Amino acid sequence: MLTTTWHSRYNLNSRLKTKFRRKLIALQKTNPCITPFTNKTKDLASNWWGKAWNANLKKYTVNNIHLEKGKLLFRCEALADFKIDSNTIKAIVLGSKIKPYEIKITIKPVSEAKWASIQGFYEGYLECFEKILDNHFPGEMSDIFSNKATGIFPSQSEMSFTCSCSERANLCKHTAVALYALGAKIDNDPKLLFKLRGVDILDLISKSIHSNRKSILKKAKIKSLKILKNTDLSDIFNIEIQTGRNL
Ligand SMILES: [Zn+2]
Structure with a gap:
């Protein structure tokens, strides 16, 4: 049958x-x-x-x-x-x-507002972006398509x-x-869907990278200042630092 x-x-x-x-x-x-x-x-x-x-x-x-x-x-x-x-x-x-x-x-x-919210939502998905550039969307980003609030x-x-x-x-x-x-x-x-909706996935990637770079640099700056503060400069430069009074 x-x-x-x-x-x-x-x-x-x-x-x-x-x-x-x-x-x-x-x-x-x-x-x-x-x-x-x-x-x-x-x-x-x-x-x-x-x-x-x-x-x-x-x-x-x-x-x-x-x-x-x-x-x-x-x-x-x-x-x-x-x-x-x-x-x-x-x-x-x-x-x-x-x-x-x-x-x-x-x-x-x-809409501009929704695209801004999508960009903000996926800012931290840096490790996924390389795969997207290869035309492969990782499963953890499934919401970028089908989610009512954050999908396209x-x-x-x-x-x-x-x-x-x-x-x-x-x-x-x-x-x-x-x-x-x-x-x-x-x-x-899959990037075609973004084009049809009048947006470019590369914008999302470049803005996320830029924003993450700024935040990493900010963290690195604070960390390096702390390190300098807690380190004996004479150890770093291998010299004996003399104060003005001893000269
Ligand atoms: Zn018909």
Whole structure:
């Protein structure tokens, strides 16, 4: 029974892939600007931040069926085109009708106050920054994405979606395809999410380093003054210090 279900699902996916590949070739002939989406990640996401983005999608809809359908369509390569420009994502998704669906997703930038609070919160995470520069976010910084107060995943009111289909739902299955594609992109390049929110993770790193440097130097200065105060200078310079009275 299980084998039959797996086979029928495999056959459906395989048929859909073949159908969408044919449609994509036809679309490219009429629209040379089409850039087929290349999924560099394994399946939907392989890193914790990519998986966290996909789990986060549930907060943008009350209907999980659209997400499930979008997931299937993304896996079956229904996404024909995907472009990111600043805080806007435009996608073209193939479907059952001749005309493909056009999707637009807009993400609001992080407010200055929230970004300042995020920067302050992660000031002490110096040991994590080297890994971030290598495009790897350590698990101990998971809140920087998903935490409501100190994370940069957009809230429901910070995201807007439009699709050319007739679906009345705010987040239709075609929009879900584009959101899973964004998850795959973020999985490969987590810094992309910061760019979409109008901030630069390098700012957070450089400000933290600067602030920590100042605090370390301040501590070092106090410590060295204390050492000097408690040390016999004649020992340091190996000389006999004479007072003016003895001269
Ligand atoms: Zn749609």
